[in-house]
Amino acid sequence: MATVYGIDLGGRGPALQARGLSVYYGEKHAVQNVDLEIPANQVVALIGPSGCGKSTLLRCFNRMNDLVKTARVDGTVDFHGQNLYASGIDPVEVRRRIGMVFQKPNPFPKSIYDNVAFGPRMNGLDGDLDATVEESLRRAALWDEVSDRLDDSAYALSGGQQQRLCIARTLAVKPEIVLMDEPASALDPIATQRIEELIYELKRDYTIVIVTHNMQQAARISDYTAFLYMGQLIEYGPTETIFTNPREKRTEDYVTGRFG
């Protein structure tokens, strides 16, 4: 029976399992020897002060750090019992099945439609492309705002709309796991709430790892929370425990805003 920190997962098992994960940027040891289990169909929040390595850790889960020339990754990440960093694993497939929403909105300089359709097209999934685009935009809570101007440039959207477009674009590929790096940092409270509802809804079909600086948000939407500090995983457990009864003093200080 699979358990995470003594919690029964109902036999679902971990979707991702990191062991001894380290990331170096040249000499800098940005993520230090992290062991982390991401249970399937759950939301895991990564929290911690700026620069502590949340984005870096998140990018390990779909091999985005391969693209950073100075970055070197040690350790293993198991996905369906397979190490993502084993030789012979194609990072392209990894990224198709483990999607990512980036910290800064990064739409392509193309139309709204083409932005969402890019992933399905590149992966040969263009069965009913129109339907996929609409469904993805609806799920990202953007459809109502753009349905009548799908051919407009994505650059004509506001920052928050662009971020939701990037979420839609990721969903269109239908990944198993969605990695989100502060997806709501540029959104207003209404759009943020929609995104949170979306995350809650996505949980049925997807596993979600989300980086956030917003403690209330982490408490609201996540099932598990990991607290990172200076590249180390300080504490990991059920969100309720982390927020109400953490083992570590540093965790308590951080989640209550007394960090300094």
Place this chain on the structure above:
Amino acid sequence: MSERTPVPIGTAESAFDRRRRLFGVMFAWLCGAATLVGVAALVVLLVDVLIDGLPRLDVQLLTSFASRFPERAGVRAALAGSIWLLVLTAVISFPVSVAAAIYLEEYAPKGWITKVIQTNIANLAGVPSIVYGILGLALFVRAMGLDRSILSGALTLSLLVMPVIIMASQEAIRAVPPTIREAAYGLGATRWQVVSYQVLPMAFPGILTGTILALSRAVGETAPLILVGAVGFVAFTPRGIMDQFTVLPLQIYSWISRPQDEFRELAAAGIIVLLLLLLTMNAAAIILRNRALARR
């Protein structure tokens, strides 16, 4: 707590403020003056050429071949030769250069070999064109037996422009924001897909500008073409890439070096034709570029 006396905007300019404002104004004037130098030189050149050449610029000039008699001479062979050479050079150098730029930017391992290649390309861009002529003569005309043909000329000019196009293309590819690459890779695109669907379309306007600039220089080249066998007197238009040829700059040069005034006017008219050819090329580039930009 200290009281702040309200100060209306524009009433409290310090010596520092005045100095930097003055500096700003001076800088703008200096840049304007620099621009004027270039424009003035161009205007003087143009007016001089137009005065001499315009009377001779007519249909007959375009339809006649070179001749000993100035009133019957024209640029037909030279214009045709220049266009043939231009098109063939573009066809050869553009795909090769862009492919090389893509390789160097997106695929090449960042080791010392790549660095050596990179440095060499930069150096090649600075080699005098006559040196390429010597190489073309030895390699294309003699060793490969291509003779004094348009193909020899185009291959030689291709060698000449390729370093410039490669470097301009690399610059344009490098200017594509890494976040765009990340986004595409993050959606499960392969390297080939990222390059062909995202990077190249974004870099295309820059690549095009570099190519046109390089080709504009090539159209004006004389020295290397003399070496690979372009001749000043050709009385037919080329029919294929293995034909003999002449080009506008060479024709102009051969006319200017004659003593008669009529030939000098003819040369001026030839220069106007050459300028028109360049303008057409640049206009085509601008149209293509705007179309590429509009597709965003």
